[in-house]
Amino acid sequence: xxxxxxxxxxxxxxxxxxxxxxxxxxxxxxxxxxxxxxxxxxxxxxxxxxxxxxxxxxxxxxxxxxxxxxxxxxxxxxxxxxxxxxxxxxxxxxxxxxxxxxxxxxxxxxxxxxxxxxxxxxxxxxxxxxxxxxxxxxxxxxxxxxxxxxxxxxxxxxxxxxxxx
Numbered sequence: 465x466x467x468x469x470x471x472x473x474x475x476x477x478x479x480x481x482x483x484x485x486x487x488x489x490x491x492x493x494x495x496x497x498x499x500x501x502x503x504x505x506x507x508x509x510x511x512x513x514x515x516x517x518x519x520x521x522x523x524x525x526x527x528x529x530x531x532x533x534x535x536x537x538x539x540x541x542x543x544x545x546x547x548x549x550x551x552x553x554x555x556x557x558x559x560x561x562x563x564x565x566x567x568x569x570x571x572x573x574x575x576x577x578x579x580x581x582x583x584x585x586x587x588x589x590x591x592x593x594x595x596x597x598x599x600x601x602x603x604x605x606x607x608x609x610x611x612x613x614x615x616x617x618x619x620x621x622x623x624x625x626x627x628x629x
Contacts, residue, residue, distance in 0.1 A: 492601030495591050496556070500547035502588060503563055507543030510536070525573040535573075542566045550595070553604020560596040564589060 510517040517536050521527065527535035542562055549559035571577060571585050600606045 489601040489603040492595065492598075493553075493603045495595060496550050496553060496600065496604075499560075499563065499588060499591055499595075500551035502547075503543045503566065504547040507540050507547070510540040510543065524575070525570075526575060527569060527573045535569075539566060539569070550600075553600035553606045554610065556600035556604055556606050557596050560592045564592040564596065567592065 514536075517540065518532065521532040521536040521539075525532075525535065527539075530538065543566060546559045546562045546566070549555050550563065567585055567589050571582065577585075602608070
């Protein structure tokens with residue numbers, strides 16, 4: 465069977481795939497920046513007017529299990545610390561999962577949520593899930609700084625363990 469007519473299409477597909485592959489790191493960075501900005505600004509808003517934040521957690525946000533004060537502190541701390549980790553890509557999957565919890569609790573705790581606001585939360589949740597599943601990309605501290613150190617430590621630990629037996 466003669467398949468030479470497929471060659472131009474396959475070359476084009478290879479070029480498109482290579483372009484998409486090279487876009488992974490900047491796309492992950494853009495997603496991290498966007499999500500970090502959304503949550504960090506929300507945390508700043510809460511900390512700027514703490515009395516209103518406590519009132520909202522008492523009256524409007526019905527966080528299950530936690531007292532309003534504890535929920536306000538945990539939510540605000542999560543919105544201020546986790547976005548920084550996410551943006552830097554340091555413990556990025558942990559940060560993405562943590563912000564996913566903050567995002568889910570925000571949706572669950574609101575008795576009424578506008579459809580547009582719900583759609584935003586869904587978008588943020590999908591982006592956070594993708595980052596948690598696929599990682600922070602090559603342009604992250606996890607990839608460039610943390611992973612080589614963990615790999616060296618794991619190799620040394622494995623070697624030490626095997627030499628003991």
